[in-house]
Amino acid sequence: MKPQDFENVKHFTYEECAKTGADMAGVKKKLIYTMDDLRLDVGCRFTISSNGLNSGKHAPNGDHYKGLGIDGRFRNCPWKPNVVLQKALDAGFNAIGFYYEGFWHFGIREKHKMWYRDKHGVYWPMLMWPYVGAENNAFINSFIKGEDNENR
Secondary structure (H helix, E strand, C coil), X not given: CCHHHHCCCCCCCHHHHHCCCCCHHHCCHHHHHHHHHHHHHXXXXXXXXXXXXXXXXXXXXXXXXXXXXXXXXXXXXXXXXXXXXXXXXXXXXXEEEEECCCCEEEECCCCCEEEEECCCCCEEEHHHHHHCCHHHHHHHHHXXXXXXXXXX
């Protein structure tokens, strides 16, 4: 994306996205436009921690290195994670990850994928949530029900 591509983006600036170290030329417009739509629907500030083609601890062939993924967290968000998940799907994201620490990954890709990373750094497909072990069951059940979790 180029700076002029941000003229219709309401909630993010080119500088804000580029400060994460991203090669903004490789970031897909659809990613930022979809994130802007999600930010509008959720109604809370989203702080970007990683996006685009920046280096970091991402899967070698993952969304980030293709300009298709963005990570961050919503600040002071009244919505429960299950509501944000539904809003992200409604906005058009098809790669969604939720991390125990409260961070999100949103991506646009060919294949649909959703996951949860527990407090031990283990990744679970969202369909596997009932089987992730007793230590995470309370958190996962509260997530599914839309309850708060004080440990995040």
